[in-house]
Amino acid sequence: MKKYIKKLALLCTILFLGASCTNDAVLTTLQEVSFSGKVEASSSTIVLTADSTNDPVVVFSWPEVVYPVQAPVTYALQFDIPSAILGTTAWNNAIRVEVGEDALSKSLLGTDLNKIALALGLQSDIAGEIVVRVESNLDRRIYSEPITLTVTPYVKTVVFGAIYMPGSYQDFNIDTAAALDAISSGIYQGYVSFPDSKGLGFKFNTERNWNQFYGADANGNLQKMSDTDFQIATAGSYQMTVNLNTLKWTASPYSWGIVGDATHEPTRDDANYGWNHSSKMTYNHQLKTWKFTGVLRAGNLKFRLNDSWTINYGAKNNDEGIMYLDNAGAHYIGEAGTYEITFTINDIDPANNGYPPTGTYTVTKI
Structure with a gap:
């Protein structure tokens, strides 16, 4: 009899604790939470042009949403058109922009x-309306009242053409010189690697011949038919931008690299050395592909730009040969050895076009 009484008491205790937890959850969920004020936009009528591409054009602000749970609140913006925020499918196809915690x-x-x-x-060059609301999220999602913006978008004119960059890096052979593609009227961009074993001089040609070319003037700017070579500062890989409208050029250090525990063993001072230091790739301007050749360990690798995690690509698996922007995955090297790694990405004019969602890669043991 005592045994059954003990079991009954234990069961009652479990039921009581379960009911208490359930009641607490219900009370938290049912407590009212809402935006205490309106979402505001710094401008409600915005005309977009190519000149405003890299300029802040609108700032959204909103009041804090107070939840009964003491934890960071995550906010996001949702954008849609007025006709799509009504009915059972309201906001289903909205474009969401993450903002961050608090x-x-x-x-x-x-x-x-x-x-x-x-x-x-x-439609481009025609004023249209979009609606914006703020999403807050902690133990549930709460939405602000939407506001309406009048926006006139534009479509960037597609520009075709290229100029060419013969130089010491490829023995000034105009037939194999790097092509710099047009990104705007009179403005060209591309990538070149200057190896340590070659010189640092180069010129710009408008065709794959020497009928018309640009060399350097006394200030290092473009001058037609000048015999003076332009000079890069040091060996390495660069993003080259040439403006024939202003007769100026720039060379920005620019290099993709592989990173991961497959690239380097831990050191005494850095157990994650391979993840903290990129192994640089060089650019094949004819194939428009980045390449690494060297010894790898068994382990993982990804691709990142300029030895930083700001722009990085990871693989979802080892089989499809595709790297995805900001993906947490990596390619796994199963066996140590010497490998050739290539990475191909359409990164022309990233300042205006952004970086593409994917790039392709190959891993070959040699």
Whole structure:
């Protein structure tokens, strides 16, 4: 009899604790939470142009949402058109922009708002309406009242053509010189690697011949038919930009690299050395592909730009040969040895076009 009484008491205790937990959850969920004020935009009528691409064009701000749970609140913006925020499918196809934890404002560049407006179906060079609301999330999602913006998007004119960059890096052979593609009227961009074993001089040619070319003037700017070579500062890989309108050029250090525990063993001072230091790749300007050749350990690798995690690509698996922007995955090297790694990406004019969602790669044991 005592045994059954003990079992009954234990069962009652479990039921009581379960009911208490359930009641607490219900009380938390049912407590009212809402935005205490309106979402505000720094401008409600915005005309976008190519000149505003890299400029902040609107700032959204909103009041803090107070939840009964003491923890960071995550905020996001949702964009849609007025006809799509009604009925059972309201906001289902909205474009969502993450803002972050406990952030109460978000600024958008012209390029970002332009992409959103065009993706929502607004016509270029015609004013149209989009609606914006703020999402807050902690133990549930709460939405602000929407506000309406009048936005005039634009479509960037597609520019074709290229100029060519013969130089010491490829023995000034115009037939194999790197092509710099047009990114705007009179402006060209591309990538070149200058090896340590070659010189640092180069010129710009408008055709694959020497009928018309640009060399350096006394200040290092472009001058037609000048015999003086331009000079890069040091060996390495660069993003080259040439403006024939202003007769100026720039060379920005620019290099993709592989990173991961497959690239380097831990050191005494850094147990994650391979993840903290990129192994640089060089650019094949004829194939428009980045390449690494060297010894790898068994382990993982990814690709990142300029030895930083700001722009990085990871693989979802070892089989499809595709790297995905900001993906947490990596390619696994199963056996140590000497490998050739290639990475191909359409990264022309990333300042205006952004970086593509994917790139392709190969891993070959040699």
